[in-house]
Amino acid sequence: MEGTDDTRSFPGARPPDRTGRVDSSGVGLAVNEWGEPDAPLLALVHGGFDFSRTFDVFAPMLADAGWRVVSWDARGHGDSDRARYYSWASDVRDHLAAITSLADGPIPIVGHSKGGGQILDLLDGRPSLARAFVNLDGLPSQFSAPDINDRERRRMRRADLTSTLDRSSRRTELQRRPDTIEGLASRRAPMNPRLPKEWLEYLVTVGARRDADGWRWKIDPFLHLGGFGPWRSSWSMEHLAALDVPFLGVLSGVTDEPMGWKSRLEDVAPFLPADGRLEFFDDIGHFLHIEQPRLIADMVLEFLEPVR
Amino acid sequence: MILRTESLTSGGLRLALHTLAEGDGRPLLLLHGLGEHAPAERPSWTSAWPGPVLALDFTGHGESEVPVGGGYMPESLMADVDAVLTAKGPCTIVGRGLGAWVALLISGARPELVHGAVLADGSGLAGGGPQPPSPYVEVLPVAVTTTPDPFALLELSRDVRPPDYALDFVRFAIEGSTLEYPIVVSARIRPDWVAAVAAEPDVLDLPLTEALLRFAD
Numbered sequence: 001m002e003g004t005d006d007t008r009s010f011p012g013a014r015p016p017d018r019t020g021r022v023d024s025s026g027v028g029l030a031v032n033e034w035g036e037p038d039a040p041l042l043a044l045v046h047g048g049f050d051f052s053r054t055f056d057v058f059a060p061m062l063a064d065a066g067w068r069v070v071s072w073d074a075r076g077h078g079d080s081d082r083a084r085y086y087s088w089a090s091d092v093r094d095h096l097a098a099i100t101s102l103a104d105g106p107i108p109i110v111g112h113s114k115g116g117g118q119i120l121d122l123l124d125g126r127p128s129l130a131r132a133f134v135n136l137d138g139l140p141s142q143f144s145a146p147d148i149n150d151r152e153r154r155r156m157r158r159a160d161l162t163s164t165l166d167r168s169s170r171r172t173e174l175q176r177r178p179d180t181i182e183g184l185a186s187r188r189a190p191m192n193p194r195l196p197k198e199w200l201e202y203l204v205t206v207g208a209r210r211d212a213d214g215w216r217w218k219i220d221p222f223l224h225l226g227g228f229g230p231w232r233s234s235w236s237m238e239h240l241a242a243l244d245v246p247f248l249g250v251l252s253g254v255t256d257e258p259m260g261w262k263s264r265l266e267d268v269a270p271f272l273p274a275d276g277r278l279e280f281f282d283d284i285g286h287f288l289h290i291e292q293p294r295l296i297a298d299m300v301l302e303f304l305e306p307v308r
Numbered sequence: 309m310i311l312r313t314e315s316l317t318s319g320g321l322r323l324a325l326h327t328l329a330e331g332d333g334r335p336l337l338l339l340h341g342l343g344e345h346a347p348a349e350r351p352s353w354t355s356a357w358p359g360p361v362l363a364l365d366f367t368g369h370g371e372s373e374v375p376v377g378g379g380y381m382p383e384s385l386m387a388d389v390d391a392v393l394t395a396k397g398p399c400t401i402v403g404r405g406l407g408a409w410v411a412l413l414i415s416g417a418r419p420e421l422v423h424g425a426v427l428a429d430g431s432g433l434a435g436g437g438p439q440p441p442s443p444y445v446e447v448l449p450v451a452v453t454t455t456p457d458p459f460a461l462l463e464l465s466r467d468v469r470p471p472d473y474a475l476d477f478v479r480f481a482i483e484g485s486t487l488e489y490p491i492v493v494s495a496r497i498r499p500d501w502v503a504a505v506a507a508e509p510d511v512l513d514l515p516l517t518e519a520l521l522r523f524a525d
Contacts, residue, residue, distance in 0.1 A: 025459070026451025027377035075377065084321060084367075085379025089463055093378070097447045125443030158480050161386075161417040168387040169394060171319030222319075228383050230473040235440050 035063030047113025051078030253282030339407025342432025345370025368457030378459025405430025416477030419484025
């Protein structure tokens with residue numbers, strides 16, 4: 001790892017060639033682009049608690065193969081505006097606003113984790129947006145539900161409600177805790193236990209900002225992992241069965257890391273659309289495109305070649 | 309008539325809380341239905357309530373502030389009611405329609421501050437039903453500043469309300485309340501979640517005025 005006190009580099013990481021913003025009903029979304037501006041468009045959608053610069057290695061690989069790769073930060077994430085409310089539905093709507101602002105017609109869309117799940121829902125309402133859809137470990141399944149009894153599940157839901165209400169009442173006072181680059185990276189490590197320290201430190205320099213107190217993640221401090229409201233995996237998986245575009249799903253079989261739905265082949269296979277393709281890697285973690293960017297990029301490029 | 313309106317702040321957003329009647333004792337808090345706002349005068353069915361009668365405009369409704377870019381969830385509106393409970397102390401709540409669903413949620417989330425919740429008929433009672441409704445994703449071309457916020461109308465009429473999810477909140481309310489029966493169903497229209505709540509053995513099923521008398525104690 002090289003860099004000054006304020007910068008870090010990571011092998012293969014490349015900042016976007018262009019940046020911009022799109023509007024989603026008053027919420028400004030930060031857009032990053034890699035590749036030639038007149039190349040065919042390809043969208044990358046990041047997952048929860050990530051941001052578009054987490055594609056700094058993966059996106060250039062796709063761009064170098066002749067795609068104009070665009071990605072945007074979800075509301076409250078990265079350099080996008082913070083919003084009063086965050087919900088699955090508003091994220092889905094923001095994706096619609098971004099895609100229709102950037103593209104004149106259907107484009108290939110690659111979504112990771114929560115971003116992949118949200119694109120699955122978006123395409124159920126707006127199927128004509130996509131020419132192809134690649135879902136990177138963003139297919140929810142019942143298997144991922146923790147093995148807890150009903151009483152404990154209700155206790156956790158109650159505790160989450162109370163803490164969310166408490167945080168909501170203190171919302172204007174909330175701040176991300178400042179730290180050094182190394183400190184922020186080490187605090188993120190439990191979320192990304194399989195990713196190298198050098199990558200996490202690089203992420204700090206593009207996903208956090210430095211002020212007088214130190215580095216703070218840009219993500220809205222009101223946001224936290226989880227969230228509430230009723231949700232069933234089957235509600236999204238039924239949308240998978242309804243897809244009518246070329247589909248590639250890539251699943252991670254690693255189950256001992258905190259992020260991801262940990263869906264198994266047998267969970268997803270019954271919902272696979274006609275001609276859909278499913279790949280499973282039991283030795284790559286949830287952040288497949290970061291752990292094995294070349295392998296995943298080549299797979300995506302090969303899959304998307306017919307729709308270029 | 310509205311006697312006075314005060315502004316509360318909920319996480320940086322301004323909420324309008326109207327006083328419809330003065331009185332001594334615990335306040336009665338009215339939560340309106342989807343697309344509605346606080347009533348312009350004290351409803352006749354509250355006439356026997358001895359304490360103050362308050363009415364809240366939910367975020368994006370009536371005189372309350374409109375957030376940019378939508379993202380409404382009924383669970384988020386709980387924070388509006390929580391701001392009232394923080395400012396006024398324990399209240400009895402009557403919710404109409406959407407307000408009935410929010411009243412149930414806040415009864416479960418803050419059982420120590422909700423001294424009885426009455427779930428009544430009104431706009432937005434069913435939400436999107438027990439399963440997700442047909443897909444509909446739309447972007448509004450401009451930021452909205454008027455009420456009712458179209459995003460609220462869109463999103464709060466489509467949120468999913470599974471009966472088992474509703475029953476979790478009934479259990480929270482019963483476990484955390486000092487009342488034997490903290491939830492009363494007065495709604496005559498019974499979408500799945502209301503029917504499930506009403507069927508619970510620790511939930512009462514009473515007409516609105518009787519329910520209020522019970523909590524007026």
